[in-house]
Amino acid sequence: MNFCVALGGNPNAGKTTLFNALTGSRQHVGNYPGVTVDRKEGRYVQNGHDMHIVDLPGTYSLTAYSVEEVVARDFLVNERPRVTINIVDASNLERNLYLTIQFLELGIPTCVALNMIDVARGRGIEIDHNKLSRLLGVPVVPIVARSGFGKKALMDAVETVAEAPLRQPLRVSYGPDLETAIQEMEKMITGGNFLTDLYPSRWIAIKYLENDEQILEKGGGTDPQISDQLEAVTRKVGAHIEETLETYPEAMIADHRYGFISSMLKQGVVKELHDRNRLFLSDRIDKVLVNRFAGPIIMLLVLMGLYQFVFTYSELPVAWCEKAFEWLSDLVSATLSDGLLKSLIVSGVIDGVGGVLGFVPLIMFMFFGIAVLEDSGYLARVAFMLDRVFQIFGLHGSSVMAYIVSGGIAGGCAVPGVMATRTLRSPKERIATLLTAPFMNCGAKLPVFALLIAAFFPQSRARMMFILTLISWGGALLAAKFLRMTVVKGASTPFVMELPPYRLPTFRGLMIHTWERTWQYAKKAGTVILGISVLLWAAMTFPRLPDAQIETYDTQRRGIVSTASPRVVEELEKSAGAQPLSAAAVELKDDLLAVDARQAGAALRHSLAGRIGTGIESVTRWAGFDWRTNIALLGGFAAKEVIVSTLGTAYSLGTVDVEATDSLAVKLAAEPGWRILTAWSLIVFVMFYAPCFVTVVCIARESSWKWGAFSMVFNTSLAFFLAVAVYQAGTALGY
Amino acid sequence: MATINIRHMQVNQEGTIASVKVGGELGRRLRDMGLVPGTAIKIQGRAPLYDPVALRLKGFTLTLRNNEADLIDVEVNG
Structure with a gap:
């Protein structure tokens, strides 16, 4: 069977x-x-x-x-x-x-x-x-x-x-007042076959007395007349109970259910040897772990530990992933000839898939760490201790997890952070957390900040990073408060939460939990992310430079080659990269690369992304951004660290290594359009603008596409407003 | 025997719930968790910032925010 x-x-x-x-x-x-x-x-x-x-x-x-x-x-x-x-x-x-x-x-x-x-x-x-x-x-x-x-x-x-055959539903007695009403209502219900194909008649009557929204709505849609009659009975008995007993029908129902249970247990079902509210091991542990003084310190250590675990121990597998994709990328580059197909496969597909899979180790470690905290019962204690603070901003004590993982300790990642909001059971608080967690300084924003700090605040690196962390926390909490007062407004969800006894998590449970979450991410997010990645690649590639312009660069290259001595040209052509080149050959190579870089810069400006960047320059001038910055910010939607490499291309510096941005920092510091205020404006914008699309896809998966789209529009508007405020105020003050 | 609301109870103080003065979602959640008149409770502790409060009832631990605890009157023992 x-x-x-x-x-x-x-x-x-x-x-x-x-x-x-x-x-x-x-x-x-x-x-x-x-x-x-x-x-x-x-x-x-x-x-x-x-x-x-x-x-x-x-x-x-x-x-x-x-x-x-x-x-x-x-x-x-x-x-x-x-x-x-x-x-x-x-x-x-x-x-x-x-x-x-x-x-x-x-x-x-x-x-x-x-x-x-x-x-x-x-x-x-x-x-x-x-x-x-x-x-x-x-x-x-x-x-x-x-x-x-x-x-x-x-x-x-x-x-x-x-x-066995179906049994009759259980009958709990709800006292004379309600029982009379229930009998009256049952007559109406069975008489009119009102929802009886779905529910027992007595159950429907009880749900009307409890003011159960779903059943009231269903009933009103099925037979408004009977529904009205039932509601009339409810109102009558409700008024009577409120007058005589000062309580509500739904409260009476709950009281009687608990009364039914306790009278049942008193009939010798349960024998307790001790006082039931005495303190057990779990409560003694709590004497320390939620202690007024020791509690917060231990919590801080545990959260730092979680963070260390997720981001430090995942480094190795993340590096393996990156290496594997680099290898694949090199393989394709070596096999295919230069051209559109190669560019599509390398920059569009492999980078896209690599982008998805590159997060997998992070997500696995994060879910494992959170599963340990959740299954052991500690997560509920964290929520308990921090709730007072987060309540001020319309959030929940559990919101802290998502914030920390997203980069509340600089260098996190919003993708696992957004997924960490699953531990929140309050819908409004969850949406507000989901939307503000990406404001934290994730690992991909750090190279951008590092670049700007190196260029404009070289004396105070550590202090700047600390200040930026504070700004992102402040911004996220205030934005959450703003959201809770506007788009997700309404009273906070009741906190009423159980503190479960501490339990040792089972290894098998942890493994199953971690595996299924990770697989869900890879499977669902993967397809969408690949598509968007290809679209972004296309926007930064098409339309391509007209042939006449490509010809000019080719002419320049030929000119450089023809002026060099044939011996040097031959040496460069034959070099495989391993043996060191002579000084003359290095010079020739650099000259050629400079032309390539200029061409890449021109091609980027000519592409759709470049045109958008140039087109909105008149608006972004308010925040001090020129077309180069605009293109870089568009590219940052793929992943925030792309901002650095795109800026490099836009400034015709060729390929800029994200890890070593000295040449770009020097260039920016020397550019006439850049000053400290521009750097501040850009930092603020990068911190708050649209999350990278992997995060957006995750937000959409965790809530709906409506909120995914909202996060892009709202965050970008907020970021632009703040950047303009910083830039204009700074300019007015003479900075 | 005095009746006070949970916000004003001391840690380790015990009592019996006299009334839960709220309907709607909050009222139902409180009752679903066993906070019904006649239930014996004990204050187990408070969070570092005094809010929320942890109670012990029916053999398990429940946490409430103070503004939720305000709605529950308790007859305290001594």
């Missing part, structure tokens, strides 16, 4: 661990349609049954407030899995059963997996699972997902539930 099994439960109940234990490596990750909630699926085969396992997002309840809850509920109702395994944390039974009750009220076939039974025992909690099973009316199987204990028994129970 083939059937679908859903896996639902609270966050931190061990759902992912059980999912991994059941499906092993036979799993794949997708998205639920229209939202960025992961949908993990896998297979489990037993006794000839082929079970399709779907991991639902972790939720505390089945209301319709968070995306996760809506996704979980819609899946259960629309796709009707044959069995739902509800995984509950045995050491935290009461709150976990709150969701169980809602599964049972929805009338779906359920099997309860009582996880972490070992932890519960260690805490002196004894659970009579047979009694719990009788009271709930569904199988309850003790398991330890980490070790695989009870897996077989659980899946046997799942088979039993799959073969």
Whole structure:
């Protein structure tokens, strides 16, 4: 028999661990349609049954407030899995059963997996699972997902539930006032067959009493008349309850659910040897890790450690990647003759693919590091300690991760930074973090800053870098505040967050987590990035110089060669690059390269990008940028370090090595159009303007293309405004 | 027995929730996490900047911002 099994439960109940234990490596990750909630699926085969396992997002309840809850509920109702395994944390039974009750009220076939039974025992909690099973009316199987204990028994129970006939939904009594209303409403619902094909009638009545937006909307669309009648009943009983009991129907419902659970547990289901709120090992660790004084210091060290781990240890694999692509590039260059095809393959395709894959080691290390912090429970403590600061700017304590990885400590990368926002569960705070994290000084902006600092602030390198880090933090936080007051305004999402007990992450869990995230990035971002890379290459290549102009450069080259002595020309032609050339030959080579560089500069100006750069010069003059800077900034959309090499080409310096920019720095310092103020204006612009397109693609993947486009327009406008402000104010003050 | 809101409770102080005076999303989230009248709670600690606050209830730890804690009245023991 083939059937679908859903896996639902609270966050931190061990759902992912059980999912991994059941499906092993036979799993794949997708998205639920229209939202960025992961949908993990896998297979489990037993006794000839082929079970399709779907991991639902972790939720505390089945209301319709968070995306996760809506996704979980819609899946259960629309796709009707044959069995739902509800995984509950045995050491935290009461709150976990709150969701169980809602599964049972929805009338779906359920099997309860009582996880972490070992932890519960260690805490002196004894659970009579047979009694719990009788009271709930569904199988309850003790398991330890980490070790695989009870897996077989659980899946046997799942088979039993799959073969058993459907059961009646659970009835929790909600007290005389609400019960009268529910009965009245049920009559209307069954009488008019109102949504009864989807939900049990009593459940619909309860959702109306709870003011559940999704059901109200669905009901209003199906049969406005009955929906209005139901809402009228809700209002009447609501007013009555508010007057007599000073509470709301939805509050009463929650109270009764918890009352139902605690009366059930009191019937001998749970025996506790100790005071339930006594401090366990985890709480004693917290005495140190979230201590007023030691806490922030340890946190700083941990975050620095994460940063070191991600960026230092990934250096080697990143270098291997770069070497591999360099090798490929050289191979193609040597095989193909000069021309458009070679240029397309080398500059468009290989650089594009290399750009995508070059990030892979970084992303792997980042996800591994964050998975350790998240699975161990420390990430929740970081959010707890920093929330007060980030709350001021309309963000969440967890925003710090994305900021740090993006370059909050100079030299990060916005690509993994943007992906790190996944740990944020509050939608508005998440968008604001997503959009502002690219303001941080990522590793690719550093060569640009280094160039400008070398040219204009040679005395104060270290101090300048520190100042720039402060400016980017200030800018990002203020921009986040601005966004939260305008485009993503609204009250902050409630912080109400669980501090899970510390747990040692499992190596297997970490590996699966890291692998699937990395693969998702390479697969999804890859195709788009390759396309954009080719487009950018085309914009900087076409239209090409007219033949007449190319001819002039060729004439110049021929002129140089003809004036040189034939011996020197021969020496240069024969040289393979290994043996040193004579002084005369070096001079000849340099002269020829100078012509090449002038031609490349002219070709760049002639290209589409060059024309745009020249075309908008009258506007960018406000910020002190000439056409050369404009082209370089356009190129910077491919990757920020491209700004340096493009500036080199535009100033006809030939190929400028990003790591060694001395010649360009000298050139800029001597240029009449450049002064310290221009450098400041450009620094500010580079810091804040549109993220590189790899980041934009990631932002779009993590939210929507709307926000991807917004980040380009908003950031560039903001950057231009700031650059103009700096340049104009500075000019007015006589700098 | 005095009734005060969670913001004004001291670390390690214990009490029983008397009322949760908020509806809507915040109210529901608080109740979903088990903050319902009659629940015994204990203040476990506060973040370095005094906000948010960590509570212990039903055998687990929950954190709230102070402006959320304001909405919950607790009958404190002693």
